[in-house]
Amino acid sequence: MDPSSILVCLLCICAGSFIAYKKFLTSEKSTSTSKARWPPGPPGIPLLGNIFDVRSTQLHRTLTKLAAVYGPIMSLKLGMKNVIVVSTAAGARDVLQTHDSILAGRTVNDAARALRNHEISLVWLPSSAPLFRLLRVVCNTHLFSARGLEASRAVREQKVRDLVESLRKHHAGRAVDIGGILLSVLLNIMSGVLFSEDVADLSSDHESELETLIRDTVEEFTKPNLSDLFPALATLDLNGRRRNNAVHMQKLYDFFDRVITRRRKTARGDKNVDVLDELLQLHSEDRISLDTVKALLLDLFVAGSSSTAQTVQWTLAELFRHPAVMSKARQELESVVGSKEYPEESDMEKLPYLRAVMLEGLRMHLSGPLMMPHTAATDGAKIGGYPVPKGTQVIVNMWAIMRDPASWEKPEEFMPERFLGTDLDPRGVDARAFVPFGEGRRLCPGMHIAMWSIMTILAYVLHAFEWNLPDGMKPSDVDLTDRFRTSLHMVTPVKAVPTPVRR
Numbered sequence: 001m002d003p004s005s006i007l008v009c010l011l012c013i014c015a016g017s018f019i020a021y022k023k024f025l026t027s028e029k030s031t032s033t034s035k036a037r038w039p040p041g042p043p044g045i046p047l048l049g050n051i052f053d054v055r056s057t058q059l060h061r062t063l064t065k066l067a068a069v070y071g072p073i074m075s076l077k078l079g080m081k082n083v084i085v086v087s088t089a090a091g092a093r094d095v096l097q098t099h100d101s102i103l104a105g106r107t108v109n110d111a112a113r114a115l116r117n118h119e120i121s122l123v124w125l126p127s128s129a130p131l132f133r134l135l136r137v138v139c140n141t142h143l144f145s146a147r148g149l150e151a152s153r154a155v156r157e158q159k160v161r162d163l164v165e166s167l168r169k170h171h172a173g174r175a176v177d178i179g180g181i182l183l184s185v186l187l188n189i190m191s192g193v194l195f196s197e198d199v200a201d202l203s204s205d206h207e208s209e210l211e212t213l214i215r216d217t218v219e220e221f222t223k224p225n226l227s228d229l230f231p232a233l234a235t236l237d238l239n240g241r242r243r244n245n246a247v248h249m250q251k252l253y254d255f256f257d258r259v260i261t262r263r264r265k266t267a268r269g270d271k272n273v274d275v276l277d278e279l280l281q282l283h284s285e286d287r288i289s290l291d292t293v294k295a296l297l298l299d300l301f302v303a304g305s306s307s308t309a310q311t312v313q314w315t316l317a318e319l320f321r322h323p324a325v326m327s328k329a330r331q332e333l334e335s336v337v338g339s340k341e342y343p344e345e346s347d348m349e350k351l352p353y354l355r356a357v358m359l360e361g362l363r364m365h366l367s368g369p370l371m372m373p374h375t376a377a378t379d380g381a382k383i384g385g386y387p388v389p390k391g392t393q394v395i396v397n398m399w400a401i402m403r404d405p406a407s408w409e410k411p412e413e414f415m416p417e418r419f420l421g422t423d424l425d426p427r428g429v430d431a432r433a434f435v436p437f438g439e440g441r442r443l444c445p446g447m448h449i450a451m452w453s454i455m456t457i458l459a460y461v462l463h464a465f466e467w468n469l470p471d472g473m474k475p476s477d478v479d480l481t482d483r484f485r486t487s488l489h490m491v492t493p494v495k496a497v498p499t500p501v502r503r
């Protein structure tokens, strides 16, 4: 939080403190939270609690340092909010497996209430809501089932080929902004699967319309909001986040409205070709509203595009820093794919080293280092033996867990070999809790498409190009400093020069 936001915060807090403090006193007395035995945590200041302990552009690291002092199950008070931060594999199992039915709730950010989006959004609905269950079924059966994924494979492969073609045509021999072009290709993979259109131009350095709209919406969420710290003040929307987000989200809804209008003007016969066809069919059967269709498209784009692009970018950056690992991965591709222009689907399972590279990239640079905060829907759950009262927010610091020296040898080193010959699988909380996509009711619904995208993009771009750093940069010059907003960004976006190796 910058100094001016802190000043605004303090002024607003003075104005609202009377209401908030009264509410604070009443709620402290009347809820089960007052009787709770909270885990240790840093002492807070009256009313504000620990908000100054967690102001950081690297919240995952700040929470890891605090956990080293106060313990792997730690409590914080953020304004009126009680928070438990979990930094061990055993604690993560309590949250994601043992007490998943209670702890799969969400605390709705006030900005997410714009346009009442939280009432129809998969991300914000409580896991007990019938609409939540329906949307998860829609995702699992129509969007990302084996059948659905097979149906969209040709479209997805074409988008990755477009990336290779664009790199050959427009970028060969020039330093490429890796993050920019990856986000464009991820947006096109998503839009290709969802509604068979391209939304980004790979040959242009300009941001696409959808990218701008998503960025504006996401940024509004990441700004500090008094309404979240002091829900009693939420109706006043003192920071204007809900108002601003209503504008951004309306623009996104209008974008999807135009896609739907185009679709309705195009006769497509009886056969459903893409996800939008499936969703519009569910709408015609009165199972979901048109707003829910748009909210789902919004959720999938916002949650799916940047997270996957960031992961590929981080993994490539690690490969640029570790040329020996990169050449081992390229040798494996050479021996499996040979002189074929593009790897085939059947080649992918013959690339264990590249898969290990992907998993190590996910371990070290998880795009959602703190996952998404969960909330206790009722009393009754326990984490590390501590009771978790209803309404408590639970943050799983997966970044810390996946770098815990108690579980991982040399955790700060990029060593894909650690995944070779193991059956570590991102789908289960094993002893080490390698869970980049979460587990249980809130498991990432895009996990399969994300892993396919990461693996396929890596295979295609490593097979088609030799990659060098620009202007005499050394591998050790690649800057891996991270910054956490809603996902883990590189402070210095990585650039590299692709040189085509065949054709």
Ligand code: HEM
Residues within 6 Å of the ligand: 122, 123, 124, 299, 300, 301, 303, 304, 305, 307, 308, 311, 366, 367, 368, 371, 372, 373, 436, 437, 438, 439, 441, 442, 443, 444, 445, 446, 447, 449, 450
């Ligand atoms: C490398 C890429 C990705 C990573 C690491 C990732 C990881 C995650 C994590 C950790 C969560 C939160 C789980 C929890 O709350 O316990 C999540 C939720 C979610 N992800 Fe992903 N994800 C990725 C890509 C995708 C893609 C490609 C899509 C869509 C196609 C997607 C859609 C979603 C949605 C809609 C949610 C919210 C689910 C809910 O609240 O029930 N994600 N993801």
